[in-house]
Amino acid sequence: MEIFEVTILLLDATFRVATPLVLAALAGMFSERAGVVDIGLEGKMLGAAFAAAAVATTTGSAWLGLMAGIAASLALSSLHAYACVTHNGNQVVSGMAINIVVAGLTPTLGFAWFKLGGRTPALNGDERFSSITLPFADAIGNIPVIGYIYAELISGHNIIVYMAAAAVPIVAYVLFRTRFGLRVRAVGENPHAVDTAGISVEILRYKALAVTGFLCGIAGTYLSTAHGAGFIRDMTAGKGYLALAASYSENGSQSQLCWPVCSLPLPTRYRRDFRVLNYLSSV
Amino acid sequence: MTTNAPALELRRVNKWFGAVHANRDISLSVGRGTIHGIIGENGAGKSTLMSIVYGFYEADEGEIYVNGALCDIDNPQASIEAGIGMVHQHFMLVDTFTVLENIILGVEGGNRLAGGIEKARIELERLEREYTLEVDVDALVGDLPVGLRQRVEILKALYRGAEILILDEPTGVLTPQEADHLFRILNTLREQGKTVILITHKLREIMAITDHVSVMRRGEMVAHVATKDTDREKLAELMVGRSVLLRVEKEKATPGADLMTIEGLNYIDEDGVARLKNIGLTLRAGEILGIAGVSGNGQSELLEVLGGIISPTSGSIRYKGEELVKNPKFNARDLRKIGLGHVPEDRHKAGLVLSFSANENTALGYHDLPMFNKGATLDRTKMVSACETYIEKFDVRPPDATLKASGFSGGNQQKLVLAREMEQDPDVLLVGQPTRGVDIGAIEFIHKQLIHMRDQGKAILVVSVEIDEVMSLADRIAVMFDGAIVGELDASEATEQRLGLMMAGISDQELHVSDPEGEAVS
Amino acid sequence: MSETKSKFGAPSKVPAWVSLGLIPLINLVAAFLISGVVILIVGDDPIKALEVLVYGAFGYPEAVGYTLYYTTNFIFTGLAVAIAFHCGLFNIGAEGQAFIGGLGVGIAALYFDFLPFWAVIPLAIMLGAVFGAGWAYVPAYLQAKRGSHIVITTIMFNFIAFSVMTYLLVEVMINPSAGGSPETREFSDHTWLARAPEFTGMADSPLNFSFILALLLSGVFYYFVWHTRWGYEIRVVGQNESAARYAGISPSKNIILAMIISGGLAGFVAVNELLGVHHRVLMDFTGGYGFVGIAVALMGRNHPIGIFMAALLFGAIYQGGTELSFEMSNINKEMVIVIQGLIILFSGALENMFRPKIEGFFKKRQSLSTAEV
Amino acid sequence: DDFKPAIIFDMGGKFDKSFNEAGYNGAEAFKKKTGIEYMEFEVTQVSQREQATKRMARKGADIVVAMGFAQAAAVEKAAKANPDTKFTIIDMVVDLPNVQSVVFKEHEGSFLVGMAAAMASKTGKVGFVGGMDIPLIRKFALGYKEGAKFANPNAEVFENMTGTTPAAWNDPTKGGELAKSQFDRGADVVYAAAGGTGMGVYQAAKDSGKLAIGVDSNQNHLQPGTMLTSMLKRVDVAVEDAFTSAKNGTWKPGIKVLGLKEGGVGYAVDEHNKGLLTAEMIEKLEAAKADIISGKIKVTEYK
């Protein structure tokens, strides 16, 4: 097989694998910018993955699943905010605690509701976001380079992949071109400045964490109802921590190191230690 | 709202911090269109009181009236709405933002920034013209010198439509020129009918610009006077509760041997900017060499190089005949061992570990000396006893060697640092901004100590942006501008104007060029 | 982390038994209440569950043995994370450092077991610490000299540690007669650490001499951090780097020193697990202790006593949790995880939820003038 | 009567979609038939293996089934300490008078599904996705490869392990990606021996209209229509046997090797894969099975 096609296919896989990472990394970046470290990305994604799959399979609608995933993730991030912002608790401990609770709660509920040993039934049809073939993909698919790229690489992903692609510019716009973004960046850099400007630091951070929750919700949903077809315990397999590393590097010096790491399909062994919760979950 | 009501009135305001009664029964009335000064020793309660007015702290008791109307100010928002603006002692700006972004923060006017920014730009141009507050609105605040940052803070307040402007120790960080400019701004504000509350430790400024003065001592208002009916001595006495000597008493210096000779010293920082240019200085035993200059002209780098914190790019530093540059001994730790003390410019950034207790801080830099160790162990009891003697000798308040450094007011923090460096009895002492943010009682004391040290035959280098501090302390004065020494002259022949011009980079030769800003104050 | 760090050692003006005893207790109670609700939902008796948990953790000698055995691991990792924190560093790599420490212990116990016990055991302990330290050195160096973010580098080094160890266990050190199980042969028994003596009744538990080591190291830790100039330097660097430079204290030297100590302490997990309990190198023996160590250190305020308390709490949850899944049919391992999570949430993250009210209740407000302060 | 059986699952947990789950099914089957409750424990911490085995013995279990090679050391200790308790360990040999060791010839079963894969493949390319890279899984892989080559000497076999850590048993996303990449390289049948990770592999096969092969228990029902077959490793049977034999006194210590001959391994044929395994495929498979049993075909066992 030609090197060209191999590259295209690798990029194609990269899109699929990168989607949840990109969404989660943006989420992490948002809370990071607001001055709240959130190692709870993992837990939020896992919670969302479960909620989405559970609702999708019961209602038969992937979109309702997405709603549920986002809702679950939002709930978790407001818990994080309640602990870290309202009660100024330790951000790392809070994130950890959330990861652990979710790691335990999802299989428990899953088992109680579906009796499938903590997983949800396999999703099919409308219960799942299936891949979209963009117009003319088949038509021009056999035009050498361009057509091939269009058909293989651009076309044929599920909606959430395209959402993730869109999310990057949108988040950038919100962060750098809107009032909300300005305030978020300010509160991360110097909360006192925001305070003296007569803006409530607390509320602002709640909002920022809500955005984090929203994005994690989409990322988690992708795992169980778009890329995968159903929830399996611990299925985030550490993507949350990988994303965290990426968002750290966002403003840090690691970018060059981290982005490739995050956007390539990594062998699981390199993800191992992101599975904090798996280990914490030891009785 | 009655038109002749005072712009701001406080009635029986009380504030506790735990056991500390920071403000007790404070009553204050500030007339509209006046500049009202508030003075008091470190820890007297000035910042606390103003923080209450600005809604940072809530008063435990008491009322606040703005233009005669009772206001319930429980957060900055409320205070801003009541038309109050505040310029804080430690600026409240986002360094990574542009001036514009900092100013519109909180009043962006619309969800999208673009629109608001353009509106702000126009409004700001008006304000800048009206109050001569020029500043490049697109510059990054992080890149601005303190003087300009302060203007940004003022613009911020005005942009929010402040009628009452509070400034907490605004000149503590300014050069005379900057200070003069600030006062011209305040005058314009007054003419425009705005009300200004000015907290400062500098009586010169109080006399120069305020209409009324209120004096605080230990949490209480001890006096309200009209500026024209008082003078610096009276005020100082009211503040401290005893008569204070405002001039520095000293005999003519009797310089001895050259202890440190600096020649052709250059330093280029990692960004490739030349910070020090061919510096040549000599420190003599029994003499105080003052370095005057607008802050940011290389004084900080000079101190850091001489202190062994950063190493120069080229040049020579001879100490007691021994070349230090390219010498393994040339690092902060070993320099201390060979008798070089260093009081840094910024006590919070470098001089102290605020989260450490006072006694732990007395060992900072000297923690491996025998006097603080027995064997491998750091000897706590020795540290505490040493600290207690320092506290005793330098009259640090509160006299508690176990209190965290952050628990002392700036003046007392400064005393702790001075004590640590002086009590090691160095032969050469480097001192940066000896009295920044320190009240006159402490200033008097600190100056006495420095003079006393000089008279014991030590060489002292004093770097200060306070032009009159340099003039009253130093025996010789060198002026720095843009990393180089513009000129050096004997204290006796130094006048404020002459130094001011040299600080602007105009060397003696060109002295005939007269400077428009010369006579602004005093 | 600066915001959270500044919290440590914040002076609280209430009696010690309140801030160190009453408040944590109330937090625990809250955690158990919520857990109780969850247990009710899955249809079991929360009161009984609590009984089982407590009984399982402290009810009988063997249980205490297990609790203390877990505590041992948490003390090691808690101290490891704490020393790094004192230098302002966030060591997420204790897990990997512990695993690599296992390699050191293994090498000594497998290839030097011709030595008598009094030689091989110290050697194994030393190698365990040295290997752990070595594994922490590289991220430390990168942070100190290259400014690479220690959080990321330590995470990366965890992966590498795990792949390296798996490779060695599968390909190199594997015991051929173990039928393909990726673990080494059993160490010869003179390298084993002494278990708890019979009379304690804990002889059946994995509790071993390492517990003593943990206590000793806690003491050393306290002495080192607060009573030696090296500890002093580390703390200065951690609290105010520019003050450190002003004082002639090299940040990079101390960053590396702190991380080396951190890794060495993490290595002791291998001593407890391999030399004390399993007597062979095997997969997964680090069991997440390195990560929980972060919570232990934070909850313990980076102070040995606090760390001991937190470690004991986690030890109790772990062993009590085991008991729960033994004794109560509806409570499976996932439930136990939930309960553990809630406990961390309430006694860790939400520790300040009740604090202000309680402290306010105990604080009397005397109106002294600032003069007397 | 008061017969007390007990089973101890290893790290994966009893719902690992694989080995442990098979054991769980066996225990459940026993419970259904006899109505006798059994004690169970899921190991999550290495040190719990010993704790659990001893605990079960102390609680008066008549037989303790320990799932997985990792429990050998624990069983050995417990068995010595409790000479009159019966222990059965699956996938590992512990040589003690009161221990029964059950091991499977996974390579034989894998050989057959390897053949099936090669026969069903149109491209002549087949894939293998392993879970954690340990000798046991390499055993599956080797047998599969030999089977494929046997059926089609110039068949190409892609082999990927998901990882080198327990995470590899629970990563459907990664499994799916590995399968997809093998499909992209031309494979059209993929065999997954990877626990929960397999779920992702089967899904990927379904999404791209290729075939997948299940493992351990009969997983054909998971994706009806695209599951070619499943390699059966009758852990469930072994567990149930252990319980029943212990109950009616026929339990014997020693080593039980279960291969094709003993019906311990095999391939699944049911309504879900009728159309996929054609009659002549099955014919060939049965023939090969007979030859393996008779020893005419030697399948190498990974050591």
Ligand SMILES: Nc1ncnc2c1ncn2[C@@H]1O[C@H](COP(=O)(O)OP(=O)(O)OP(=O)(O)O)[C@@H](O)[C@H]1O
């Ligand atoms: N946040 C606080 N917490 C506890 N006590 C405080 C706090 N702020 C001030 N205090 C107490 O109130 C007293 C008054 O402090 P304040 O900052 O008003 O002094 P100040 O007059 O501003 O001193 P300076 O001239 O150095 O600025 C201090 O001595 C201190 O003891």
Ligand SMILES: Nc1ncnc2c1ncn2[C@@H]1O[C@H](COP(=O)(O)OP(=O)(O)OP(=O)(O)O)[C@@H](O)[C@H]1O
């Ligand atoms: N968080 C705090 N806790 C306790 N006391 C405090 C706190 N913040 C400020 N203070 C007290 O407030 C008093 C004045 O604080 P402030 O920072 O205004 O001192 P300062 O003299 O203005 O320092 P500087 O001159 O360096 O700004 C100090 O005596 C200090 O004890």
Ligand SMILES: [Mg+2]
């Ligand atoms: Mg103040």
Ligand SMILES: [Mg+2]
């Ligand atoms: Mg001050």
